[in-house]
Amino acid sequence: MALFPMFVDLKDQDCLVIGAGEVALRKLEQLVKFSPALSVIAPTIHPEIRALSEEYPILLIERGYELSDCEGRFLVIGALDDLGEQEKIYHTCMATKTPVNCVDSPALCSFIFPALIVEGDLCVGINTAGRAPAVSSALRKYLTALIPNGLKDLIDRVDTIRQNEPVGKPRQEKIIQMCRDFFNPITD
DSSP states (O other): OOOOOOOOOOTTOEEEEEOOSHHHHHHHHHHGGGOOEEEEEESSOOHHHHHHHHHTTEEEEESOOOGGGGTTOSEEEEOOSOHHHHHHHHHHHHHTTOOEEETTOGGGBSSOOOEEEEETTEEEEEOOTTSOHHHHHHHHHHHHHHOOTTHHHHHHHHHHHHHHSOSSHHHHHHHHHHHHHHHHHHHO
16 A cells, blocks of 8 residues: 655654664665754764764764663664664664664564655655555656756745735745746647
């Protein structure tokens, strides 16, 4: 069954990634775009994660994780190869209703980490309910190539109208026409 796409503000939210290998790196590269308060716990930290932590505020904790590390978090990513450990993380998080994603284990996820297209304030999330992540990733690459130049400017112009003109039908019609004018040359 398809999953409901819910967009959440992660800015300054306490997010934990357990594990620090290449899969954790891919998740972190996406998460940093949303400015959460990120922590990574693992006995060994991938060199590219260490480099990422020099560019973004990521707390690196070099030790094995403890289940208590999951407590009080906004969300948890279990990026471990060990299915037994993923199950422990999942059940611990579910007990406290903490959103959890154990990579490559859809049955151990309360949310799916989508393939993301992020261009300024535009964010498109693509998922296949955990069934075919490679399809989501390939579609992300395909759709990214289709995003027209100038979309950030369109978003800025629409936002300016929404901030400065009174709510009502004239404002809405102006915004709709502006969007039609922008996209019509593309679809004609």
